[in-house]
Ligand SMILES: CC(=O)SCCNC(=O)CCNC(=O)[C@H](O)C(C)(C)COP(=O)(O)OP(=O)(O)OC[C@H]1O[C@@H](n2cnc3c(N)ncnc32)[C@H](O)[C@@H]1OP(=O)(O)O
Ligand SMILES: O=CC(=O)O
């Protein structure tokens with residue numbers, strides 16, 4: 131490598147036709163500036179996560195911070211919410227694949243959250259073509275013809291507003307190197323989306339809107355604030371051109387919501403209850419706390435006290451500061467059978483009703499077939515208002531740390547463990563094959579929901595939990611069940627699908643991350659080594 135290459139970025143991914151428009155010299159120069167300026171501090175933030183986790187492993191419990199009491203107790207508000215982000219009552223989410231982008235923006239929703247994180251397996255082609263898809267979507271020119279059916283897709287008049295969710299801070303992009311090292315994936319997603327869409331969105335009188343996933347502390351939010359200021363100054367656009375919604379989907383972050391809003395006050399418009407990662411984070415953060423091991427995944431629903439408290443505190447905190455409080459995802463997807471589908475819609479209605487009643491300003495759906503259902507519920511609660519910022523939830527003060535950490539009741543069943551194995555196995559296989567979101571047993575499974583499945587088993591092994599049938603969960607029991615359940619999956623999917631897939635590799639990864647005594651931080655980290 132030449133000295134010049136060492137100072138700049140080296141692209142090792144294949145440059146297919148059209149990629150040079152996305153990875154243009156000017157776009158790469160901007161990305162290189164961001165990496166040079168911000169990657170070192172990001173490394174330190176990731177080390178801080180490890181240090182904090184060691185303290186919790188050694189017996190401390192997460193709590194509200196003494197050092198930031200002033201921020202929690204003083205009066206201030208976020209800078210404001212642009213008019214075109216005031217009404218977000220239903221948002222659809224999905225990967226940045228071309229056909230899905232068009233379908234999502236045509237759904238009966240206000241917003242499409244285009245996802246480089248939980249729903250997207252970050253293949254090189256996926257992330258570069260995803261940027262082209264989002265640019266074309268913002269331009270309004272995006273089209274797609276299905277190669278087999280010939281069905282043509284284009285945007286309707288007044289499609290949904292596009293928000294981009296960049297990758298989490300932990301995920302590298304190995305096809306672009308800086309001084310020989312993989313760059314942070316989040317900076318690639320942010321830089322390219324910002325560079326290619328700023329002019330398009332400004333011409334529409336709009337701004338640059340992002341979702342930020344998996345933050346664990348206000349210091350990470352402050353890092354994003356610096357990135358946003360840098361980008362705005364570099365392109366000479368007003369402060370606040372960028373607006374962000376932060377997912378509160380880690381247990382440490384729930385104790386720092388005021389601080390996160392404050393750190394990003396010039397750029398933030400909302401927090402979101404990312405419930406699936408939050409459950410995963412509860413398991414991960416409290417991994418060494420034997421009294422807080424979760425039961426079967428199926429019984430950890432939003433009426434568990436620790437989840438209900440999280441939703442209510444998020445609404446109260448946001449509305450006090452003038453920010454919106456977005457709800458989360460019911461993982462159900464429409465069923466083909468009409469009677470079964472009635473049940474799905476009833477469950478989605480109940481879930482959305484709880485959120486709207488609590489005071490959330492909007493919610494998520496995973497599939498266009500659920501948009502009308504969620505819309506009906508939120509229309510009912512919102513009436514003529516665009517949101518529920520007036521709901522202050524004063525009756526909730528204070529929500530204590532012990533409520534946010536409350537252990538959950540519920541069974542641990544053999545069936546629950548076997549289902550977790552089959553789901554984790556199929557999801558890992560899909561992810562390392564380049565598909566980040568799949569339907570499995572009637573539910574949407576993505577990088578957040580699958581994490582719950584695999585960490586539950588790890589946690590039960592580490593804490594030698596007893597199943598409802600009297601068996602103690604051990605590594606040997608897991609390995610026996612993994613072998614059996616792999617055969618169940620093989621017969622469910624058929625031999626040709628099994629042979630064409632990457633199931634043997636997925637079995638190896640699942641075995642390794644479940645039996646390792648150290649909890650692997652994210653399944654997507656070993657997964658990424660197996661990708662491409
Ligand atoms: C925990 C979290 O982070 S949640 C956020 C991340 N997760 C997500 O974004 C989930 C997104 N959802 C999906 O990817 C899909 O709904 C899946 C994979 C779960 C199911 O997809 P499919 O099996 O294709 O569903 P199905 O066959 O019913 O789809 C019917 C049509 O709806 C489209 N569709 C389904 N979900 C979506 C979506 N989220 N966005 C856009 N279009 C969609 C399909 O592309 C298909 O279109 P077509 O008829 O033109 O071919
Ligand atoms: O990103 C959303 C979640 O639930 O996780």
Ligand SMILES: [Mg+2]
Pocket residue numbers: 248343377379404406407578
């Ligand atoms: Mg998530």
